[in-house]
Amino acid sequence: xxxxxxxxxxxxxxxxxxxxxxxxxxxxxxxxxxxxxxxxxxxxxxxxxxxxxxxxxxxxxxxxxxxxxxxxxxxxxxxxxxxxxxxxxxxxxxxxxxxxxxxxxxxxxxxxxxxxxxxxxxxxxxxxxxxxxxxxxxxxxxxxxxxxxxxxxxxxxxxxxxxxxxxxxxxxxxxxxxxxxxxxxxxxxxxxxxxxxxxxxxxxxxxxxxxxxxxxxxxxxxxxxxxxxxxxxxxxxxxxxxxxxxxxxxxxxxxxxxxxxxxxxxxxxxxxxxxxxxxxxxxxxxxxxxxxxxxxxxxxxxxxxxxxxxxxxxxxxxxxxxxxxxxxxxxxxxxxxxxxxxxxxxxxxxxxxxxxxxxxxxxxxxxxxxxxxxxxxxxxxxxxxxxxxxxxxxxxxxxxxxxxxxxxxxxxxxxxxxxxxxxxxxxxxxxxxxxxxxxxxxxxxxxxxxxxxxxxxxxxxxxxxxxxxxxxxxxxxxxxxxxxxxxxxxxxxxxxxxxxxxxxxxxxx
RNA sequence: GCCGCGUUCGUCUAGUUGGCCUAGGACGCAAGGUUUUCAUCCUUGAAAUCAGGGGUUCGAAUCCCCUACGCGGUACCA
Numbered sequence: 001x002x003x004x005x006x007x008x009x010x011x012x013x014x015x016x017x018x019x020x021x022x023x024x025x026x027x028x029x030x031x032x033x034x035x036x037x038x039x040x041x042x043x044x045x046x047x048x049x050x051x052x053x054x055x056x057x058x059x060x061x062x063x064x065x066x067x068x069x070x071x072x073x074x075x076x077x078x079x080x081x082x083x084x085x086x087x088x089x090x091x092x093x094x095x096x097x098x099x100x101x102x103x104x105x106x107x108x109x110x111x112x113x114x115x116x117x118x119x120x121x122x123x124x125x126x127x128x129x130x131x132x133x134x135x136x137x138x139x140x141x142x143x144x145x146x147x148x149x150x151x152x153x154x155x156x157x158x159x160x161x162x163x164x165x166x167x168x169x170x171x172x173x174x175x176x177x178x179x180x181x182x183x184x185x186x187x188x189x190x191x192x193x194x195x196x197x198x199x200x201x202x203x204x205x206x207x208x209x210x211x212x213x214x215x216x217x218x219x220x221x222x223x224x225x226x227x228x229x230x231x232x233x234x235x236x237x238x239x240x241x242x243x244x245x246x247x248x249x250x251x252x253x254x255x256x257x258x259x260x261x262x263x264x265x266x267x268x269x270x271x272x273x274x275x276x277x278x279x280x281x282x283x284x285x286x287x288x289x290x291x292x293x294x295x296x297x298x299x300x301x302x303x304x305x306x307x308x309x310x311x312x313x314x315x316x317x318x319x320x321x322x323x324x325x326x327x328x329x330x331x332x333x334x335x336x337x338x339x340x341x342x343x344x345x346x347x348x349x350x351x352x353x354x355x356x357x358x359x360x361x362x363x364x365x366x367x368x369x370x371x372x373x374x375x376x377x378x379x380x381x382x383x384x385x386x387x388x389x390x391x392x393x394x395x396x397x398x399x400x401x402x403x404x405x406x407x408x409x410x411x412x413x414x415x416x417x418x419x420x421x422x423x424x425x426x427x428x429x430x431x432x433x434x435x436x437x438x439x440x441x442x443x444x445x446x447x448x449x450x451x452x453x454x455x456x457x458x459x460x461x462x463x464x465x466x467x468x469x470x471x472x473x474x475x476x477x478x479x480x481x482x483x484x485x486x487x488x489x490x491x492x493x494x495x496x497x498x499x500x501x502x503x504x505x506x507x508x509x
Numbered sequence: 510g511c512c513g514c515g516u517u518c519g520u521c522u523a524g525u526u527g528g529c530c531u532a533g534g535a536c537g538c539a540a541g542g543u544u545u546u547c548a549u550c551c552u553u554g555a556a557a558u559c560a561g562g563g564g565u566u567c568g569a570a571u572c573c574c575c576u577a578c579g580c581g582g583u584a585c586c587a
Contacts, residue, residue: 011587046586111585118584127510127583160585178514187512188583195585202587226513226582247514250580254520257579305535309522313534332522334515335580342521342536348549389548399548414546450545460545468546476547 004036004216008069009206011043012054015277015286016061018338019221019251019260022303026248027219028067029304029326036216040072041209042083045199052280055083061274065296066319079213084205091200094208094238095161095193103237104193106159107140108152129189132167161194163203163230163237171229176217176246176328183229191230203227207234210243219246219328222335246328249307250335260338262286270340274299293362293392294343298350302343307336316349348391359383363396370397372404381486385478399477403486406495407473410503414475418462424500426463427470431493440489442481470499 008024010016031038040062042055059074071077081087098104107130109117114130117138121128128134135142140162141149152159165185173181193204200208210218218231225247235242253264265272265286275288289299297318304322305315308331317325351359360379367374374382386399433452437445453460465475471483471492484492 009587013587043587049586107585109585114585125510129511129583158585162585181513183513192585197585199585201585206587221581222514223581223587229513249515252580259580305521307521311523311525313523315521315535329525336522337520339520339536345536352549386548388550453545462545464545472546474547478548479544480546 001034002216004031004034005039005214006031006036006217006219007039007041007210007213007215009041009043009209009220010058011046011049011202012051012058013046013049014051014054014279015273015275015288016058017260017262018272018274018289018299018303021061021065021274021299022251022306023219023221023248024062024067025065025300025303026308026326026328026331029322030217030219030328031070032323033326037070038068039077039079039213040069040074040082041213042073042085043202043205044083044085045195045202045205047085047197047199057275057277064275064290065300067300084200084209087205087209088199090212091194091205091208092198095200095204098163098193098237099161101237103164104161105135105141105164105190106149106153107135107138107162107190107192108144108157108159109139110158113139130162131189132165132186135162135164135190158196160192160196162190163193163234165190165233171233173228173232173245175225175228176219176244177249177331178225178247178333181225181228185229185233188229191227203230203234207231207238207240211235211238211240215243217244217246219248222247222250246331249332251306252335252337254338254340264338268340270343293394294347295350295354295393298347299343301350302346306338307332316346316353344391351387351390351393354387356380356383356387359387359393359396362393363400366394366397367401367404370401370405374404378404385482385486389478402472402477403483406491406498407471409473410469410499411474414465414469415503418465419469419503420462423463423466424504426458427467427496427500430463430467431489431496434484434492435489440485442479442485445484446481466499467496469503470496 006027008020008027010020028038030036040059042058044050044055055073062069069075071079071082073082076082095104099106118128130138137143142164144152165188167186169185170182171185173183175181191203192201194200228245228247232242251260252258253260254268260272262272271287271289271292271294273286273288274290276291277286277288278284279286290296300319300322301317304317304326308326310325311330357376357380360376360383363383364374364376364379367379382400382403383396385403386396389399390396430449430452433448434445437448450460453463464480468475468477468480471480471487477483487495
């Protein structure tokens, strides 16, 4: 294959949705696999929907994910600029070209007139479409006498440029994922190509830029499939070779039907965006995968397997592996419901795989926020002790926080079940016993304590869980002798004394 | 409404040249086990008559047709 050039072309209207991230990922994988180029273009032709900060958000998201572009707004490239608002002056000439070759026409109908027309049709239970059948009833350069058109133009009447579909032609499109798709031009509407505000619409700008930027493969969401025929027609009208198309299936909400939306995330409690986003207008905050404690590689892996799979039973892939094994042919045609549980499972797998010294950084920051500064070697030990029980990075705090912060309260369920008036003295005896193990050794300590409990014919579960309660605050956590080893005898004694004092004869202070 | 796309366990999916599918894996779920705790982990299990109905064929989840349902589009939004 010739080296492909693909693009991810989001609109800066808000935070990047994970569906968009997946689209970008598939583009990236495809480009890298074939030694091609991947570029980022910002499609900001709608000034009304522009949202400040959205572009930076998009760039930061991909930086976090480790998906690198070869060209783009933030890094430049041979086809700069990559922001459509900065390319404004190059689109007009193509609209003019279409106009003079008869592939487009001027339309003067204002939004109100269009709205009225739609209402009129709606009453008859029909839908108005500005197309080959209705355009002569409208006010445009096809229906109006040339001198009237000229008059309006010189009088400065606002107008748009619309594409003029031929009456009855089957447009064929060979989609890389869906195969042949055929649509008759008679069913298509004369899309606006150039708006009255002097900006092109998506359709024109997209085709022009894809051509100028030498895009070979357009890999985008399924929502674009209906307008793909317009796009191939546009290439023909402009006398250009169209790229190959691949329309990706949608990511659906976990329950019910329909596209995954921000609301679903809020409702079901999982992130829909890669990074946290604060709505500049309302101040509303939407959480992101990063803030929720996901590792970027886990997010990528999870997204890659949504709508695609290699056909083997392997589920865990690094980015590089994905680059090698990815193929458009294996993308499924139907939409995939997003599964938040599986997303967590992927993260769990990646946390286990991630090296301790990297994880320790995250944990260190969390402790820092709680006012505790811990040395790195301690953090690494702590992380190693609990990583297998962590799904999200944030859980390091609850799983290993006690290794640095003595418990402030004790689980009452455990007290009720296992503590009694003799427990304080037994725990103190155990401390004395533990102190005899010098230097401390987990196995030796374990054996000594066990036989000591056995000699007194005490209930192992009660004694050990009360010790755990004193050290951890609850009946959970890693092996108790590991904890003792980590804490050191001095700290262990302090915690036991504190617990004895506060829980005392069975009632927490 | 019209146009387009789709339809295998609850979910993601394997299955793509029809027979090796009494439909496999993963998530989740259930039961056991390991862990003196919790989680992890291990084992086992339930779970899709392959949307439904017709064909074609010795034989269909796999090919054809119809129906149903779902989704997407139907803006001077992308």
